[in-house]
Amino acid sequence: MFHLLQVTTTPIVDSLHKTAASIPPVEEKISMWDMLQKGGFLMYPLYFLLVLAIFFFFERLIAIRKASKIEPNFMNIIRDNILSGNISAARSLAKNTPNPVAKMIDKGLQRIGKPIDAIEKSMENVGKLEMYNMERNLSILSLVAGIAPMFGFLGTIVGMVQLFYGIASTGEYTLNTIAGGIYTKMVTSATGLIIGLIAYVGYNFLSTQIDKTANKMEVASAEFIDILQEPTK
Template sequence: MNLFLLQIADTAQQIANAAQAATNENKDLSMINLLFQGGPLMIPLFLLLVVAVYFFFERYLAINKASKIDENFMSIIKDHILSGNVAAARSLAKNTNNPVARIIDKGIQRIGKPIDAIEKSMENVGRLEMYKLEKNLSVLSLVSGIAPMFGFLGTIVGMVQLFYGISSTGEYTLSTIASGIYVKMITSATGLIIGLLAYVGHSFLNAQVDKTVNRMEVASSDFIDTLQEPTR
């Protein structure tokens, strides 16, 4: 009985020592040093983070620029068309640099043809503009899926190395195992964080694209309605 109690006390002491060692190490361990201890797979994870940040801001700026349009743009186009001044409408649309203006410009070029033909031409331009807006968004989706996998792979590789070292040396103190495990878990945490950030960024940009596409559809509908109104 006494031997059993001594074993329990010894185990508890080892756990306390391991916890104290981990606490002392955490005091001296900065976030940068902690990340560096994640191993070689932290390099591709860092590259994935750089790629995700770059393409997020590149797409954000492009989508934000495409969504900006003068609130009076369609009113001016409508006034020109109803007054028969098609040349002025075409000039305004051609000199305005955004997806809505390019769609309207294509519609103006087709004035005189059947409505179905005009709508078809505008839809083709709309699809092309939508493709431009969604360009490179797939990169963020790819990063959101790959980054956690790299993180788990780093943890698995680290655990294999840890237990191989234990089997080779025969040293398996709780302190060694605990410190080895939390260091190897760094890659998993980093991969999950990068994947989450990429997923949120992808969802946010998709929402912005949807808003811009909605403006394009509303402008196209207004333009078709204007063509069916009698001229002044």
């Protein structure tokens, strides 16, 4: 009786083994946040640098776009007022237009009657101040672009220290022993490079926008000087 029972259950056991073997192993997934946490304490200054880069990028972007907005007919109206002798109307328009070009033109209007060289010099000084205002805080993006990869490199050193310390403490060179150091090394290095790249791209993009605005200022200044040299009506 026992023999018959044993023979009967053997195919069932084999079937269970085959079924278990056919089930694919479940892959363990890790979230991005959990992976970043494995970078250790050096991730916190990297987070701070990322916040700085994002904040000052958008702060400067809004300021530069506001400064670069110039009405298409602004210089035409200024020209008509100057040639008709209505300097007060030209100054009123320049004062009520909040952009660097208008401020330069207003300074030039204040100097009408003086030599052209003096007018150009005063307008140039205003242009330099406006350029400084547009470039203000832009150096922070450049600083983040340089510092963030260095923090990543520091994370590499810290990770290697953790790695060798773990090996020295346990006397074993196993995956579990080196995993912590490898995580710190790779996560901080990658994060630092990504943040540095974001800051670098943002810095160069804003610099390009400032150069475009500076070109508009130069064109307007040259046009204003030409208007002053035209005969009045």
